[in-house]
Amino acid sequence: MRLYVLGGGQLALMMCWESQRIPVHFSVYDPDPSAPAYRCAKRPSDPLEEVDKADAVTFEFENVDISLAERAEKLGKLRPPLAYLKVKKSRIEERALMDSIGVPTVPWRRAANWEEAIKIAESMGRAYVKVPTGGYDGKGQYIYPHEAALIRGLAGELLVEEYVDIRREFSIVAARAENGDVYFYPPAENFYVHGILVWNYAPTKVPEEVYEHVHRILEWGKYVGVIAVEFFEARDGRVLVNEIAPRVHNTGHWTLETDASQFENHVRAVLGLPLRRPRAMAPTAMVNILGVGLGRLPLAELERLGRVYWYYKAEARPRRKMGHLNITAGSVEEAAARAREALRLIYGADFPKLVMRSRPSP
Amino acid sequence: MRLYVLGGGQLALMMCWESQRIPVHFSVYDPDPSAPAYRCAKRPSDPLEEVDKADAVTFEFENVDISLAERAEKLGKLRPPLAYLKVKKSRIEERALMDSIGVPTVPWRRAANWEEAIKIAESMGRAYVKVPTGGYDGKGQYIYPHEAALIRGLAGELLVEEYVDIRREFSIVAARAENGDVYFYPPAENFYVHGILVWNYAPTKVPEEVYEHVHRILEWGKYVGVIAVEFFEARDGRVLVNEIAPRVHNTGHWTLETDASQFENHVRAVLGLPLRRPRAMAPTAMVNILGVGLGRLPLAELERLGRVYWYYKAEARPRRKMGHLNITAGSVEEAAARAREALRLIYGADFPKLVMRSRPSP
Numbered sequence: 241m242r243l244y245v246l247g248g249g250q251l252a253l254m255m256c257w258e259s260q261r262i263p264v265h266f267s268v269y270d271p272d273p274s275a276p277a278y279r280c281a282k283r284p285s286d287p288l289e290e291v292d293k294a295d296a297v298t299f300e301f302e303n304v305d306i307s308l309a310e311r312a313e314k315l316g317k318l319r320p321p322l323a324y325l326k327v328k329k330s331r332i333e334e335r336a337l338m339d340s341i342g343v344p345t346v347p348w349r350r351a352a353n354w355e356e357a358i359k360i361a362e363s364m365g366r367a368y369v370k371v372p373t374g375g376y377d378g379k380g381q382y383i384y385p386h387e388a389a390l391i392r393g394l395a396g397e398l399l400v401e402e403y404v405d406i407r408r409e410f411s412i413v414a415a416r417a418e419n420g421d422v423y424f425y426p427p428a429e430n431f432y433v434h435g436i437l438v439w440n441y442a443p444t445k446v447p448e449e450v451y452e453h454v455h456r457i458l459e460w461g462k463y464v465g466v467i468a469v470e471f472f473e474a475r476d477g478r479v480l481v482n483e484i485a486p487r488v489h490n491t492g493h494w495t496l497e498t499d500a501s502q503f504e505n506h507v508r509a510v511l512g513l514p515l516r517r518p519r520a521m522a523p524t525a526m527v528n529i530l531g532v533g534l535g536r537l538p539l540a541e542l543e544r545l546g547r548v549y550w551y552y553k554a555e556a557r558p559r560r561k562m563g564h565l566n567i568t569a570g571s572v573e574e575a576a577a578r579a580r581e582a583l584r585l586i587y588g589a590d591f592p593k594l595v596m597r598s599r600p601s602p
Numbered sequence: 603m604r605l606y607v608l609g610g611g612q613l614a615l616m617m618c619w620e621s622q623r624i625p626v627h628f629s630v631y632d633p634d635p636s637a638p639a640y641r642c643a644k645r646p647s648d649p650l651e652e653v654d655k656a657d658a659v660t661f662e663f664e665n666v667d668i669s670l671a672e673r674a675e676k677l678g679k680l681r682p683p684l685a686y687l688k689v690k691k692s693r694i695e696e697r698a699l700m701d702s703i704g705v706p707t708v709p710w711r712r713a714a715n716w717e718e719a720i721k722i723a724e725s726m727g728r729a730y731v732k733v734p735t736g737g738y739d740g741k742g743q744y745i746y747p748h749e750a751a752l753i754r755g756l757a758g759e760l761l762v763e764e765y766v767d768i769r770r771e772f773s774i775v776a777a778r779a780e781n782g783d784v785y786f787y788p789p790a791e792n793f794y795v796h797g798i799l800v801w802n803y804a805p806t807k808v809p810e811e812v813y814e815h816v817h818r819i820l821e822w823g824k825y826v827g828v829i830a831v832e833f834f835e836a837r838d839g840r841v842l843v844n845e846i847a848p849r850v851h852n853t854g855h856w857t858l859e860t861d862a863s864q865f866e867n868h869v870r871a872v873l874g875l876p877l878r879r880p881r882a883m884a885p886t887a888m889v890n891i892l893g894v895g896l897g898r899l900p901l902a903e904l905e906r907l908g909r910v911y912w913y914y915k916a917e918a919r920p921r922r923k924m925g926h927l928n929i930t931a932g933s934v935e936e937a938a939a940r941a942r943e944a945l946r947l948i949y950g951a952d953f954p955k956l957v958m959r960s961r962p963s964p
Contacts (some may be wrong), residue, residue, distance in 0.1 A: 241901075260619055260642070261911040263896055280622070499859055499884070499930060513905050519930055520882030522861075534625055539603075543875050547624040568861065568881055 241511055244284070244294035245548070246308055246536040249277030250551040251488050251503075254496070256280035258503035261521035264511070267294070269308060274554040276359065278291035291315065296510045298465060302328040303374070309435055319418075319464040320557050324486035329398045331370040331483075338481055341460050343453045345481045346472065347402040354391055357398040358384070361391075366403035369394070373591060405475040409482070410446055412454050412471070413492035415465045415505040424451060425502065426521065428491050430470070434560055437490050439579050441525040441572050446471070447479050449596045457484055468492055490561070494524040496549065497568050522568040525579035529563040529586055535575055537563075544587075545578045603627065603873055606656035608644070608670055612913035612923060613850050613865075615678035616858070618642035619964040620865035626873070629656070631670060641937050653677065658872045662849055664690040668956030681780075683874040685823040686848035692734040693761045698844055702712070702737055704820050705815045707843050708834065709764040715858050719760040720746065723753075728765035731756070741797070742905070745821075756893040767837040768864055771844070772808055774816050775854035777867040778825045786813060787864065790853050790881065792832070799852050802888040803902060803934050808833070809841050819846055828868035830854055852923070858911065859930050879920055884930040887941035891925040893918055899925075900947050907940045907947075 241264045246250045248270025256266050256277055267290055268281040268484075272545045277300075284290035287308060291297055296321055297312035309325055312318035335552055338345045351357035351369075361367035361384035370390045371380035382390045383403075409432065413425040426443030427450070454469050468489030470482040492502035500516030508515055529537065531550075533556035541546050546567035565582050569575035603626045607614045610632025618628050618639055630643040639662075646652035649670060653659055659674035660681055670686055674680035684814055689695045700707045713719035713731075723729035725747035731753045733742035733810055744752045745765075753760075771794065775787040788805030789812070816831050830851030832844040854864035862878035870877055891899065891910075895918030904910050908929035927944050931937035 257622055258617075261909065262901065262905070263899075263912045263914070497861055499861075508905075513902060516909075519884045521880045537625075539624065540875060543624070543870075547623065547878075548623045552625070 242267070242294045242296075243507065243511060244269065244290050244297045244312075245277070245281065245300055246297065246304040247300035248272065248281065249278035249300055249515055250276050252277035253280055253551060254493075254501075254549070254569070255300065255503045255507055256490065258496075258501055259507045263512050269305065270374070273333055276551045276553055279552050287401070287464045291317070296512070298487075298506070299325070300511045300588055302486070320459050320467070321463070323461040324463065324467075324484075328484070328486060332369050332372045332397060334483060337460070338457075338547040341456045341458055343481050344478065346404050349400050351398045351400050353397060354394045357394070357400050358388065358391060361385075364400070364402045368401040368403065370401065372399050372400040375429075379435070399552045404472060404478070404480065406474045407473045409493040410471050410473065411440075411468050411489070412446075412450060413466060413468045413489060413495065414454050414458065415466045415502070415509055415515050416458045418464050418511050418512055421515055422455065422458060423505065423515050423517055424454065425492060425518075426497075428494060428526075430491050430515070436530065437528055438530070439525060439527045439583065440491055440494065441523065441575050441579065442494050443521075443523065443572070445471075450479055453479075453481060457481075466492070466502045490494065490528070490564075492524075493549070493564050494526040496568055497522065497524045497547070497566050523570070523572040523575045525567045525572075527565040527573035527579050527582045527586070528561055529565065531558045531560050532562055532586055541585050542582060545582050604656045604658075605629070605873060606631065606652050606659045606674075606868065607639070607643065607662055608659065608666040609662035610639035610643065611662055612638050612915075612925075614639035615642055616855075616863075616911070617662065617869055620858075620863055621869050626869070631667065638913045638915055641914050649788050653679065658874070660868070660872045661687070666781070673837075674861050679940060679953065681826040682829070683823050683825070684824065686829075686846075690846070690848060693732050694734045696845060697761065699822070700819075703818045703921065705843050706840065707820055708766050711762050713760040713762050715758070716756045716760060716829045719756070720750065720753060722762040723747075726762065726764045730763040730765065730828070732761040732763065733760055734759055743797070756775060764877070766834060766840070766842065769835045769837045772806055772833050772835065773802075773830050773853040774808075774812060775828060775830045775857065775864050776816050776820065777828045777864070777871055777877050779821045779871050780874055782840045783877055784817065784820060785879055786816065787854060787857055787860075787868065787879050787880075790856060790888075792853050798892065799890055800892070801855055801858065801887060801889045801896075801945065803885065803937050803941065804856050805883075805885065805934070808835075812841055812861060815841075815843060819843075827871045828864045830852070852926075853888075855911070855926050856888040856928055859884065859886050859909070859928050885932070885934040887929040887931070887937035887938045889927040889929070889941050889944045889948065890923055891927065893920045893922050893947055894924055903947050904944060907944050 245268045248268040267284045268277040269287045291311045297317045313322040330599040357369045367384045369382045410432045415423045427446045428440045428442035429444040430440040466484040472480045488502045495501040498518035500518040552565040567578045573583045607630045610630040628643045629646045630639040631649045639758040644769045659679045675684040689894040729746045731744045771792045777785045788806045790802045790804035791806040834842045842882045850864045850876040857863040860880035862880040912925040929940045
């Protein structure tokens with residue numbers, strides 16, 4: 241079996257780790273020769289030809305080389321299907337899809353330009369103005385009126401979202417096989433700082449309706465592979481889809497502690513192997529290691545708390561995801577307490593206060 | 603951290619797999635450039651110099667290059683200690699050690715040559731005559747009187763063991779850390795054909811006394827790392843140590859389905875990291891894939907039953923360990939039933955009958 245992954249970051253690296261036990265020829269497309277996944281995966285001599293050779297082609301992020309993805313789709317090898325990639329090219333398309341399949345999102349409107357965006361935002365009172373393409377990890381989104389100055393002059397169409405008072409954020413990671421089998425991992429509650437996930441834990445209780453929302457998203461385009469759906473729970477009780485990620489996802493890294501991780505199930509699904517349903521799962525917390533290089537990493541102390549996964553990036557830059565720590569425990573409270581200890585070890589004494597806020601307020 | 607493993611077979615490969623998430627420089631000494639572990643581990647430019655560079659040196663089999671092991675021991679880097687390697691150089695030494703620390707084994711006697719061996723064997727009635735060095739996986743042992751012709755002419759000292767009527771065979775895999783912490787994995791019952799492990803399952807109930815035996819073996823030389831101790835349970839109720847393996851072991855491969863495998867704990871112990879105690883463990887069966895190449899491997903069917911681990915050996919030879927399958931289930935009965943199904947898939951219809959016999963009788 242030959243698997244070709246578009247993108248060679250940590251997500252591809254972890255897919256490769258989780259594929260090593262079975263005879264899969266695992267290759268990766270990434271123009272950067274120091275991409276983390278090359279530590280494990282092969283680099284094809286001809287990126288386009290590798291699409292022809294592969295049994296399945298998948299991707300680890302949304303901004304893939306679209307010509308490779310389109311070729312794979314034409315040959316019937318791209319999983320998940322191209323439609324999900326296309327919808328992720330634009331936050332506006334994504335919101336429109338959710339509306340069309342009856343999945344609730346934050347109330348939103350399309351603005352033709354920044355002037356209109358500011359008018360709409362003003363009518364909403366407090367709002368987020370988002371660039372429809374290219375933003376992730378908190379980039380490309382602006383709070384109105386707080387960041388009105390940054391909104392002025394933005395080019396092209398914009399997405400304007402009502403400000404919703406958020407009680408908490410959670411996500412569902414799910415896997416769908418070609419035969420329609422679906423497996424939901426237990427939901428995780430996620431904690432962000434300035435749009436970047438800092439830590440999360442699972443399981444957490446969520447309203448039953450969210451599974452129906454994920455089902456609709458999966459069935460819309462006959463999804464194959466692992467998907468993550470991020471939700472807001474508003475203070476008024478509404479449960480709203482924030483965004484979808486048609487790939488393995490940072491909020492699912494904790495599943496490496498189960499006996500069938502999101503990475504393994506993604507690889508299985510795209511290769512046409514049956515999904516695995518994890519057995520006994522312990523409450524688990526995940527802590528991202530952001531911007532901290534090996535020299536500053538208290539590895540031995542962290543390994544006392546849980547398991548470090550290191551991504552082997554060439555250089556530690558601020559906010560860059562360098563690795564993560566998974567902590568299993570007897571209860572989510574214990575896992576969370578150890579996560580806070582890990583945050584102190586990694587970032588120093590002040591950090592826990594910051595990360596307990598789930599989202600910067602406008 | 604730098605870890606250097608002497609021997610590059612599947613045991614080193616799995617150690618390497620289980621070490622990839624943490625920043626360990628993992629190198630392997632194996633004169634064969636096609637050794638499985640090189641798929642994952644680095645090949646040092648100078649095997650002797652690598653001992654000097656490493657933080658810890660360990661081994662994956664007993665017949666290692668003794669000059670490398672001795673250098674590592676002299677530098678205080680060899681884990682487990684050299685004493686365990688030395689005792690494994692001779693079945694006679696191993697038996698003598700067990701006697702000296704009060705650990706029961708099959709009644710045995712030392713014979714100066716083959717003539718004496720046959721005399722002793724005759725006095726015992728039925729017996730095993732074993733070459734003291736070099737034998738493994740059922741090689742170098744002969745049944746008296748059945749194989750008397752093969753015993754004639756054997757060179758040098760020989761070990762003669764009483765024939766014991768065996769009810770079953772089981773093993774304990776344990777890990778000991780430098781600080782003296784010991785962790786026992788649940789015992790596994792093992793099924794052999796002609797001296798080669800074919801399948802096993804865990805957990806199985808064993809008499810409490812066996813833990814004391816393992817403790818004595820570990821404390822004798824201040825063991826560090828993972829050890830396997832193989833036991834016979836005689837029909838008359840005696841529990842006897844068959845042999846020890848001062849390394850990770852085939853009967854512990856099922857621990858890959860726990861959240862802290864024998865491979866991970868061996869690496870942790872030899873690097874001075876704290877041991878991990880696995881949490882929830884499902885009943886698990888392990889089936890060896892012997893002598894079957896990729897072309898004949900029913901991978902998709904096996905992946906429906908459990909998880910295949912493939913060793914990527916250059917060539918499939920009869921009896922050669924090519925990979926294994928781990929099966930987790932709700933009960934050991936279910937795991938064993940699926941193991942039998944796997945044996946049929948791998949070897950054909952007649953095999954299960956064969957493998958249910960735990961040992962060829964004299």
